[in-house]
Amino acid sequence: MKNVIKPDEHCISAPAKSPRRGLSARLIPTFTLGVTLLAFPLTGCFDPEAQPPVYNETADARASVRVEEVIENDAGGNELNTSKDAELPYGVILQVDPSVLVPCNLERVVDGDTIIVHNPEGERLRVRLTGINAEESVHEDESKNTDKGREASQFMKDLLEDVEVVYLEYDVEEFDQYDRTLAYVWIESEGTYIMVNEIMLATDYAEPVYIKPNLKYADDFRHYEG
Secondary structure, three states: OOOOOOOOOOOOOOOOOOHHHHHHHHHHHHHHHHHHHHHHHHHOOOOOOOOOOOOOOOHHHHHOOOOOOOEEEOOOOOEEEOOOOOOOHHHOOOOOOHHHOEEEEEEEEEEOOEEEEEOOOOOEEEEEEOOEEOOOOOOOOHHHOOHHHHHHHHHHHHHOOOOOEEEEEOOOOOEOOOOOEEEEEEEEEOOEEEEHHHHHHHOOOOEEOOEOOEOOOHHHHHHHOO
């Protein structure tokens, strides 16, 4: 055994060791063994699970994290919470990537699905809200105007009463046959964005319509049918 010296049976003339020196010789191997044993748990040799597991973040793990504190900046540098887990007013659920939005100054509400805005270039746009239809309220043929249409128009006016800036999101086609701008209209509310088109559907002031090729939110709008 290493570090243990056996007497040589043929070397009978070897000098005798003093008691103190013999004690040291016996203690050194014992001390060395003790240190070695203490080192084993530290290196995980005796317990393969002694070290805490290393967490490798996976796509599934990241997906399970709630994104309640995701913050984006709007065109004016204001912080907006775009979390999909946020509880939104009117029961709406849609959220948006702020980078696709075009801020426009709101001039006025025309009716339940049409507004007038001024884009960043100063152009005056008549905006028809994409994917929804409210009953008539300002048609030149008065017989086509309905009470529900007038209620939808008033709701839209109340909704946007204190709004100065709306945000337009475009689909495939930006204009209809009447040269109106087609857009999903977003507004700021309680630190996030909400879509006016969806609000009108959620409150039953409008119905979904599906006109190709502008079908970006068609599947979402179908939840408001009937």
